[in-house]
Amino acid sequence: MLDACADHACCGRCAGAGAATAARIARRRLLKAAVFRPADAAAPAGGSRAGGSRAGGSRAAAFAACGDLPRAITGAVIDVSPHFLVLSHGTGQERLALTPDATAWRGGPLDPAAVRPGDQAVVRLRARARGVADRIWANIGRVTGTIIERTADGLVVDEGMTRKRQLVSIPPRASARIQVRFPSLEPGYLIDVIGLRRSGALEALVPATYQPAYRVRQLPAAGLPAPALAGGHVPDAISGSATWHEPGDEPPGIAGLGYPAVDPEARCAEGPGPQVPGNLRLPYLSIGSILLVRNDCTGSSCALPVNSCAAVGRLFNDRCVTCGTSPRSRVADLTQASFVALGGELERGCFNATITIGG
């Protein structure tokens, strides 16, 4: 049997720290505010970009309050009927109404009433009727990383130093579909697949992107020729692809995102990491930084804290094509709850997004 936990070294600064990470985020924001006190709320959007010296953002006014967004709930299905779904999560149970237009996914489109007790579900509620389920994903999972081993059991995938290694099995019915997008299922190549969680492994069903042609080892080290920036500056707003990741060691339902360019000094990423040709380098941030994330496909936006590293995200040079082609690759790796709340469809894997550095 493959050992997926070997070499897993999760540092406390990153994903998996759970409550400690939340405390750290709160603490850092307070301390930062002590040095740079928030200005008057009526500051102009885009008004005072202090460029290289900016210590925070100024564009919150242009973003909708997150409270206006649909809420997402994560939990285990306790009971289900044609009209109701009962979920159990960390703080208790929640009874949600199912309307005829609600939809579900468990490896494919499904009638919501066909969700089974025991399934781990992510449910998006309606924005204006919070007790009503709008969309249900059952047992959905995702693995993104570098293939490090291929055996008869499947693939062992490294998702980076801050996450556990994952086991991926590819059933025969999905093999052709996945190999169209991921022709090289060999060690050293990247993989990003969505599927169903079954006893600790992921049964891959849907390719989340297409496979880069390079092996990770072939990528040049960072710091060598930097890609051109628009006007020599890091733009205020950076458009690209927003993906999602499973909670892992994080509390289920946590809001936030993994950022591909967490300060290398935080010791939670693999140093500056390799530089993917053509990828725009993102400005360095830390756990606790705030990003304003906008779903360019739906217009929904929300301010979210960076609560984990997404070092693997910067290895990809893909584009999201949910609504048009994103101008560049991955700029944020959202938690399931945030991805769903912002209007993303988990089985699609990404949405076109614009991030702005917040306060």
Place this chain on the structure above:
Amino acid sequence: MLLPVVIREVQVPLLASMLLGGCAAKLAAMLRTRSAAAALGPTVLFPMGLRRPVAAAMCGCEFVLGVGLILTAGQIGRGAPADAVRLGTALLFLVATGALIELRGSRPDVGCGCFGDFSTGPVSARALARSALLAVAALITVGLPPLRPPMPGVAAILPLGLFAAELAVIAMLSPEVGEGLIRLGYSEPCELRVVPAARTVTALRRSSVWRRHASIITAAEPVDMWRELCWRYLVYPGEANGRPVEVVFAVFLRKHRPAIQAAIVDAASVPAGPAGLAVTSADCPAGDPARTRPLVRVPAPALSALTDPGLRIPAARGSEAADLPLSRDL
């Protein structure tokens, strides 16, 4: 020709080029961002409604004075009109110097905006010195007789050499030169630069800000350190008047003489658990626009309070950043 006269004569084209250059850079920033307030640092000192007109007026003044200096340099407008333009230029730079001093105290995170979005770094002593130098340069041109073109040949070397020398001095006083090199791709913007934490700590410990706070710091190593864009934050435990405090330093990430700011926070006001942010909520947690407002540094001479035996550092109410007790220093 006497050296003092040549020095005075050289100032006119120099001032005109600085004014027109600054105006052009501001206009370019405005056109690029389609905002009259873009990168015009000192306008943040004004109320919201006045920022746009003030930004436009600043740009207009620079253009008018720059063109005026050129037009009145010769026989046209000799005497009172020329002196009026030169006095106006001196006044502009004097006001600018005062505004930069104020900006440095109240909004140290904002650049001076002197050359549009080239001037994005915090206002430094160099920028202040440049502004004062230009004010003096404008003042010494008052009463200067009409300029004559330099004589060809060897005689032109002196004015041209003085012009070049003064330009070099101004370039040394201009952080915008570094920004220009970034635009040309010769160096990375600070947001992308990998800066070792050890270098930041070394720069901090060499600073006067550190020395002023060293007496209350009780640990050699920071208890927390993180980076956002061009700033790295370091938190040290300390004790002031028998109460535990935390000293927060923000260090701008550049090689030489980085800008450093500090604040002292009551340790009891900093959350020890995940209570400050509802990040475990299923809802997006940071939706309150107040939490992502632009940052401003309220003028508060705190260091004097530190030495005050009656220092009181009240606890923060709830988790609102705006309510944090703090004392600050630049």
